[in-house]
Amino acid sequence: MGFTTPDKPVDVAALFPELAGLTRTAVRLYPRRGETTAQESSLGGPLLWPANEPWPVCGDDDHMADAGVPVPVVAAPLVSVAQFYSRDVPELPFPEGTDVCQVLWCPRGHEPYYTPRFRVLWRDSASVAEVAVAPEPDREHSDVDFLPNPCRIAPERVVEYPQLRELPSDGLRERIVAWEREQKWDYSEHLSAAPGTKVGGWMEWIQDPFRPDCARGHRMTPLLTVSDSEISGWETWMPMEVVSRIAFHKEVRFGLANGGTGRTWLGPDQELDPAVAGISGSRVVPESVVEVPVPDFSALPDELGVEFGGGNLYVFVCPTCPERPIEVEYQR
Structure with a gap:
């Protein structure tokens, strides 16, 4: 099933021409529970993992129990968060010779924010002759809120603008704020960056913007936003297929x-x-x-099954460095 973001009620780039040069394309993913295979793009589904390659584990001792007390080191397997084939999400910065991006995390809370620790890999699908079966998650030592459900995705491209706090000039911000006073629309919530789990685009910030550089000084770009909600700014961002059937x-x-x-x-x-x-x-x-x-938001199904306390996890990647280093930010 596909999903369609409704047309915006206001053409903000026509009202504020400076915005026209700031557009980015985001790929909204709309995770919906369903079985997938390692040969498909998915969220939380099976990965195209070579049978002759050890499955990654996390044995770090900086993960915390719910009470904030360090727990003994346990080499728990990482779990699948996402897999994207270039045929489905060509917007990703695939290194030369690769066509699969895989995102995993340790399903335990790590310092300093009690969030999962990520790992991102890039593969050539043609090089995988035999596919491994992922180990079962270590549920005894995992946070159940960090164990994603296997979900199909329905990629949809949308045009986004930076939120108010990321606009390049005070003058533009002031003009938009003045315009908002006469409107029912909030620029940042309804007209700029899409909510929910998505690839690329602009960030739907909850706190102040985070703009990381890699260790070599290159500006990093958004790779993936993992969210526990799709309902922010629902009047303009809720897909028409959901609006038509929700109470x-x-x-x-x-x-x-x-x-x-x-x-x-x-x-x-x-x-x-x-x-x-x-x-x-x-x-x-x-x-x-x-x-x-x-x-009635209570009627919306919890598809991916992750919970960050109403927050987002933002993964950034350096598209310049060949090894594609990442940085992660958490906001709620």
């Missing part, structure tokens, strides 16, 4: 006779009666009532 309820906002405001949530067929509604004895002003449809 909605209503957020009802209203003003009060005493000058205050309030809100409540109703089912899709319910209506607010201003004559009987109110807060602390102050009645609702009928002409102030505004209804806003809101998806």
